[in-house]
Amino acid sequence: MTQPVVDVAVGVLIREDGRMLLGSRPQGKPYAGYWEFPGGKMEPGETVHDALKRELDEELGITLRRSVPWFVTEHRYEHAHVRLHFRRSKDFTGEPVAKEGQEFGYFSASERTPGLLLPVDLAIVARAELPDVFEERADQTVLSTAALRATVVRDRDARYVGARAETFDDVMKARAMDFDFVIVPKAAFEECVRGGEALLPVYVEGVPAAELDRWQEAGAHGVKP
Structure with a gap:
């Protein structure tokens, strides 16, 4: 029997020091004790931002002021098929309150959480440290459009692997x-995203850093001047 897809709003809340908010799943829920980004199911008629704002307030006592779309991905668990709408924010107030006995903390991608991360969140933690304005880095590989279309990369020695893209395909x-x-x-850009949400973090090429906010509101991760 096909599982219905459950839409979930997920927040990547980043402090000024670059650390991200992660918390443990409470007892009684699937994958209890595993760590994850905060969020919850979207209700009918809600935008992703509104759903995330409500969940953060209800579950953690955090007030979310602004968030920007990041990317959307799907994952199948034994108990559910979820569509995860990730949004990033640096504009929030309040310290998390453990209303269901959870643990919380702010972590960098290189720090270990007290418990295991949910499998879907492992790659997300690393991606959250990608800079907003693209930088040429020794720890990343960028394939050309032609190489992306012709090659399957099996070796991931680099921390980050990206590619140039021109189409949704x-x-x-x-x-x-x-x-x-x-x-x-x-x-x-519009061809490569759907409804303001990308499938991967997207850098828009040929855009100055001064226009970063505008493009992030539209669904880009960042810009490449």
Whole structure:
């Protein structure tokens, strides 16, 4: 029997020091004790931001002011098929309150949580440290569009692997290959996202850093001047 898809709003809340909020799943729920990003199921008619704002207030006592779309992915658990709508925010107030006996903390990607992370969140933690303005880095590999279309990369020595993309099909292939980001021309941005949500973190090429906020509101991870 096919499982219905459950839409879930997920928050990547980042403090000024770059650490992200993670918490444990409470007892009595599937994967109790595992750690994850905070969030919850979307209610009918809610936007992703509104659902995340409600969940953070109800579950943790955190007030979310602003968030921007990051990317959406799906994952099948034994108990559910979920569509995870990730949003990032640096604009929130309040310290998390453990209303259901959870543990919480702020962590960098290199720090270990007290318990295991949910499998779907392992790659997400690392991606959250990608800079908003693209940087050439020694710990990343970027494939050309032609290489993406012709090659399956099996060796992931680099911390981050990305590719240039020009179409939605390119982005689909990059996601299937478990890449961490794509770089798209400004003119191809709308083609490479759906409804303001990307399938992977997207850098928009040829855009100055001064326009970062505008493009993040539209669903980009960042810009590549």
